[in-house]
Amino acid sequence: MVLLLQYTLIFSSVLLLVALGGCVSEHSGVINLALEGIMVIGALGGALVMKFLPYTHGQSSAFVMFICVLCAAILAGVLYSVLLAFACINLKADQTIVGTALNMLGTALATVVVKSMNTAMNPDDHSSEIKYIDAKKAFLTNIGKFELNWFMIVAVIMLVIVFILLYKTKFGLRLRACGEHPQAAASVGISVFKMRWAGVLLSGLLGGLGGITYITAGVSTWKFENGVAGFGFLSLAVMIFGAWDPFRIAGAALLFGLFRALGNVYNGFAFLKALNIPSAVYNMLPYIVSLIVLAFTSKKSRAPKAEGIPYDKGMR
């Protein structure tokens, strides 16, 4: 039971962080389909720090490690989202194509980087794996049987920050105006380009954080060939289900996290094990649930009105 709670919370944190990223970006008017790729790159940034920063558990400062990993993931995510922002905002490219391309590029780039790094260190090693067994312990604190991952706390902090930023500051109001009616926003002197850049870069930050959280959830080695298994898109489903509202997104993330966690721990429950359902069904579960949920929630969409449409000064 504790294990289920632990997995639910960690997967929910991932979904929450990434969905908040999608939320900020969409409120500024850019659909961020590249979240999947941003997660991979963010995870890569964090994993590289975990691999190369010397750390022995119990001796070195866990806090320094944590901050370094955090910053690396954020930096990688933000840098990667520049590619999306530049293409979609400045060159007015189709956001769906660019997003998809960046997802493919994220996995390919991470695989190439990790493989060539592994091969350079050991000519016989052609795997795309990074191991961070020791370094990962830096983020874990045991409370009884419950293993608290520090990123869970980061997710909660980010939830509060994003809420305040979007709904309690001048910046947030302006950002949302650019997603609803950019021409109107521009007419009162708001720079739509700057606001949209800010939205996309913030989503890069949150996506990168989500990526590093995902690869430290439950495992201590990551194979970058696999990307992040559709979690970026699952987060977008969470965002739609959460009606673009930070707190509702948090609720949706908990629900989806629960279904994802079931796939990891169903063996621990006697009655679930007795049902003898193949593991593939549990793997499918979060995706099936999200389809059903979307079918019931998409009809009256509360999406920002101008999302997905490149801003053109000439259109009024």
Place this chain on the structure above:
Amino acid sequence: MNEKKSLLRNDGFQTFVTSIICIILGLIVGWLALLIIEPSGAWGAIVAVIKNFFKYPSAPARLKYFGSTLAKTAPLIFCSLSVLFAYKVGLFNIGAAGQYCLGVALALYLAIVKQMPWFVCLVAGIVAGGVSGALCGLLKAYFNVNVVISGIMLNWISLYGTNLLLKPAMDPSGKDTFRLVNKAKQALLPTLGLDKLFSKNQYVTLAIPLAIVVAVIIWIVLDKTKIGYELKATGNNVNAAKYCGMKENRNIILTMVIAGGLAAMGGALYYLSDFEQWNVNASAVPGMGFNGIAAAFLGGLNPIGCLFSSYFITHITMGGGNVDLSHYCAQIADFISAVIIYLCGFVLFFKTVMNGWLKKSEEKKIARARAAAEEANKEGGNA
């Protein structure tokens, strides 16, 4: 002079030029990446990627590997046609990968477990993909679910579903399904004698000519028929289409059925040619569907263009396997194709720049002509 100008202004020609620019830039970025990894062999590696089967010295060997490249191109053509067809109707079929899986699942299941002949397997595969596409279309038409999101969800559901269905068809000595040659000869696609043209490469089958025929059919349907016109009108503006009396929901669902069927057909044909076996523990959605997106856009969203772009992408992907593995990895080809689609997003921008440039040079020419004429007039007046 006039003729040349009209060629540069031709939309198809511009698309062709931008695709070539994307390819060249993509290859340059790939080369730079190789340079960063290990400078000494970078040139050799990028040449290996571009050369693919040309690296073999003997003509029969080259022909054989050319055949293999074609065999791998066929499913990609189907996937790119699937993406293209949906895109023309304003839907982004990212679910092609899942529909491709379902095509494989049904085809191999009927072939190996039920011992059905190849055409039954093929049709069942197409139907499975069509049903998955229909689900996506229904969700869009009646519940307004974003097709990209539902497509991705269906991709993962289809992947795990395929693994589940093909468990009984697994060869116990490994993780893959049985080879059809050993277990289900009746389900092997007929080669139509094409194998003999390619140094007895038994993987060169019916699938390749079929892909070309289907591409032509899609082109005719989209550009020359009433239904194609209706579908495109729905894609351009749902409300206008509705106002004109078109059944917009039916059109959306029909499009997704066709798109799903196309992707599944690619999967079924490829696995029925026995070139590859399905890994029943696969934990990643096959890249074929995503490469289909790349091929569709690189082909300028033209069915005939897709034939060439699909070939090109397969060519460099297979060439990626030839790089010097002591320094580089085969995924460099995936990296290059991803960069190429990213650049394809800029096609509109490239075209605007090109047109702006043409317009400027034209205006200059007109201004110069006018100035010359005025000059002539003045001189004429003076005389």
